Amino acid sequence: CTTILTSYNPKIKIVVTVGSKGSYGYENGRWEYVPCISVKPVNTAGAGDAYLAGLIISHVAGLPLIREPPDDQKNFGRPLIETAMDFANLLASLKVTSKDTIHMKADAKSLYEHALRLGAQFSPKAYMLFS
DSSP: OHHHHHHHOTTOOEEEEOGGGOEEEEETTEEEEEOOOOOOOSOOTTHHHHHHHHHHHHHHTTOOSSOOSSOOOOSTTSOEEOSHHHHHHHHHHHHTTSSSSSOTTOSHHHHHHHHHHHTOEEOHHHHGGGO
């Protein structure tokens, strides 16, 4: 898949979600795996849409798609929000806590409060999305 797509566009960015198992992102010749943020799901319908919305919003706002190497992702068991894929995971994890397909109370404030409950840490650039 990567070989074919990059033959058409060498600068292509690819994201593949695998449900509760996380997501994979490709950029500049490198794949990165990002695990899901663990929450107790109420309804997973709409999680992919929430993920895509979070991915687009955060990437357009300037977050990188994937981490720069080396990628250790060690944050003592707490989510680290520094890439567009991390932000997308955060928004999807908030969505699945709602019984509705669209989390009608999701906004920047509720997303930030959700992140705090999870013990998430933000890179300075990701934190700017909430200020």
